Amino acid sequence: MTASPRFETRLAITATAVEAMLGRILGDAPLPGETGRPERLLAAMRHAVLGGGKRLRPFLLIEATRLFGVENDGVVRAGCAVELVHCYSLAHDDLPQMDDDDLRRGRPTVHRAFDEATAILAGDALQTLAFDVLADPATHADPAVRADLVLRLARASGLGGMVGGQVYDLAAEGRWSADGRPLTLSDGEIRRLQAMKTGALLRMPLEAGAVMAGASGEDVARLGRFGAIVGLAFQIADDLLDVEASPQAMGKATGKDAARGKGTLVALHGVAAMRAELARLVEAASTELAPFGGRAETLLAAARFIAERQS
Amino acid sequence: MTASPRFETRLAITATAVEAMLGRILGDAPLPGETGRPERLLAAMRHAVLGGGKRLRPFLLIEATRLFGVENDGVVRAGCAVELVHCYSLAHDDLPQMDDDDLRRGRPTVHRAFDEATAILAGDALQTLAFDVLADPATHADPAVRADLVLRLARASGLGGMVGGQVYDLAAEGRWSADGRPLTLSDGEIRRLQAMKTGALLRMPLEAGAVMAGASGEDVARLGRFGAIVGLAFQIADDLLDVEASPQAMGKATGKDAARGKGTLVALHGVAAMRAELARLVEAASTELAPFGGRAETLLAAARFIAERQS
Numbered sequence: 255m256t257a258s259p260r261f262e263t264r265l266a267i268t269a270t271a272v273e274a275m276l277g278r279i280l281g282d283a284p285l286p287g288e289t290g291r292p293e294r295l296l297a298a299m300r301h302a303v304l305g306g307g308k309r310l311r312p313f314l315l316i317e318a319t320r321l322f323g324v325e326n327d328g329v330v331r332a333g334c335a336v337e338l339v340h341c342y343s344l345a346h347d348d349l350p351q352m353d354d355d356d357l358r359r360g361r362p363t364v365h366r367a368f369d370e371a372t373a374i375l376a377g378d379a380l381q382t383l384a385f386d387v388l389a390d391p392a393t394h395a396d397p398a399v400r401a402d403l404v405l406r407l408a409r410a411s412g413l414g415g416m417v418g419g420q421v422y423d424l425a426a427e428g429r430w431s432a433d434g435r436p437l438t439l440s441d442g443e444i445r446r447l448q449a450m451k452t453g454a455l456l457r458m459p460l461e462a463g464a465v466m467a468g469a470s471g472e473d474v475a476r477l478g479r480f481g482a483i484v485g486l487a488f489q490i491a492d493d494l495l496d497v498e499a500s501p502q503a504m505g506k507a508t509g510k511d512a513a514r515g516k517g518t519l520v521a522l523h524g525v526a527a528m529r530a531e532l533a534r535l536v537e538a539a540s541t542e543l544a545p546f547g548g549r550a551e552t553l554l555a556a557a558r559f560i561a562e563r564q565s
Numbered sequence: 566m567t568a569s570p571r572f573e574t575r576l577a578i579t580a581t582a583v584e585a586m587l588g589r590i591l592g593d594a595p596l597p598g599e600t601g602r603p604e605r606l607l608a609a610m611r612h613a614v615l616g617g618g619k620r621l622r623p624f625l626l627i628e629a630t631r632l633f634g635v636e637n638d639g640v641v642r643a644g645c646a647v648e649l650v651h652c653y654s655l656a657h658d659d660l661p662q663m664d665d666d667d668l669r670r671g672r673p674t675v676h677r678a679f680d681e682a683t684a685i686l687a688g689d690a691l692q693t694l695a696f697d698v699l700a701d702p703a704t705h706a707d708p709a710v711r712a713d714l715v716l717r718l719a720r721a722s723g724l725g726g727m728v729g730g731q732v733y734d735l736a737a738e739g740r741w742s743a744d745g746r747p748l749t750l751s752d753g754e755i756r757r758l759q760a761m762k763t764g765a766l767l768r769m770p771l772e773a774g775a776v777m778a779g780a781s782g783e784d785v786a787r788l789g790r791f792g793a794i795v796g797l798a799f800q801i802a803d804d805l806l807d808v809e810a811s812p813q814a815m816g817k818a819t820g821k822d823a824a825r826g827k828g829t830l831v832a833l834h835g836v837a838a839m840r841a842e843l844a845r846l847v848e849a850a851s852t853e854l855a856p857f858g859g860r861a862e863t864l865l866a867a868a869r870f871i872a873e874r875q876s
Contacts, residue, residue, distance in 0.1 A: 281724070290725065290729055290730075290733065290757050290758075290761055291724065291725065291729065292724075292729050292732040292733050292736065294732060294736065294741065295724060295728065295729060295732040296724065299724070342689075343689075346685055346686075346689060349682075349685065351680075351681040351682045351685060352682050352685070352686075369662075369741075370662040371660075371662045371663050371735060371740065372732070374657055374660065374662060374663070374685060375657070375728050375731060375732055377689070378653075378654075378657060378688070378689075378692065378723075378728050379723045379724045379728040379729070381689065381692055381693065382692065382719050382722050382723030382724070382728065383719070383723055383724065385696045385715055385718075385719045386715075386716060386719035386720060386723060388715070389712045389713075389715035389716040389719060390716060391712075396708075397707075397708045397709035397711070397712040397713075398708035398709075400708070400712040400715075401700045401702075401708040401711040401712045401715070402700075402708075404696055404697075404699070404700035404711075404712070404715050405697060405700040405701060407696075408693050408694070408696045408697035408700060409697065411693050412689075412690045412693030412694055412697060413592070413602065413603075413606060413607060413610070413690045413693070413694065414601065414602065417606065417686050417689050417690040417693065418601060418602065418603050418606060418690070419601075420686060421603040421605060421606040421683070421686055422601065422603050424682060425603065425605065429682065430605065430680075446601050447601075450601055
């Protein structure tokens, strides 16, 4: 089964709307209270964020909100906030001190296009801007919702989420081992690492969308469970692509996991077993959203798209 | 005139309370929803934050709130959030790619005690944690206040505040000049740089304290003007200390500004002129808070302390 043309059209249309909003957020006009604007920093922030990407995280947030019949600019802003955190983490992860990547989406990484200091500071300011966007009344009229979104984004991206997962990941590569050799992780350890490093920031927008739409606690939890499934599928698909795809298709280096002896579920269980798990996850996602009936069609197409994507 | 013993006692008592709260926030207990906790990351975050410092920013927030008769644990938490941002910025600024410092408060900087990747990630997670703390209901019962605090901290510390100021500062040192030589900044350019780099994060806690106490918009603005004065005084005192103090007294390298040909107001106008400006700023601070009468005694003592500090 492949994603329907209708789904891919919707994904592309949303990406265009997100790109336009990101451009506005990233300084098409000065921010309130701004007394100065270092052009070099802003240019690096724009380089890190603008110019492509599927904008999956904003898409998930926007579609989760649409599930409850809500659609507005504030929702797009909230999606952009999640994307800003995603992009800040890429700018920092690409640094020589971290994953040492020169290419991202087929373009030079931020420290290659600028320099390391600028890349560090651009990442810092992008993270700050994400919380700025969420706390701004333009994102949602209810301050309780705004505070809740801030808390959810912080929990998904900090010590207990994305950044913590990145530290587990560097540790697994043997970064801090006495002999520099990769650690042997168990199935459970790999799943925890991935749930934190990439899963949390895919799950958060699904819950956040439900919260913004005023959904019940039960529905927020349901979207959260769907998000956990999507997060796992995303990572398994990513690991499969690292084994099977070309750098040209990905716009970045591939084959890096095996070269580093990195513990992935694919390395542990093999390609065939993980393809089967992906199919099971798509089924589980469908079961989770069954109560929403046909309204969940786009989110289920997104789950399939994530599991079966080729880049 | 020197700070009264009573003031220094109060500053020390508050620093102890802030230190204890920071210890609690930094993982004496797991965070809600935490599924994993990379010990190395947490240790680096604790190293960056705990074990000293005057905790001036929390002190200013707590005293601004006390001005309106409010005192509670939520206020201490909000002060800690500002301190977390301050400490994350120090961890990143100390990196070899930035200011390249080995010592901070007489101890190894984070990348020296751990490594550069860990220092970058610990800084990232500390920034995230700051917004987590502010958005948490434990900080203030009113979500509108929490969202407002998040917005104020973001505006003070991002592109238009602290990080933007740091980029202006690196640019002024000649970081990105074709010939690598320091730029010659005007009086106005130096003041803008400093208002962003250090001023914004000293001003924000004073406004935030007033907001948390439910002060009028007029009083919030008054505390903001007082904060701008304090911020400028802080930076002039800092520049004077860089010229006049010993590395032993400061717990970090001194004489760095002159060595780098850095444009400071002290370099531009001389020590005597800036000592006179400091005295004028203390006067202006006193005039600003006159409407509060004797209740403002501690905040005025803080302004004097900041202007006259020896380390």
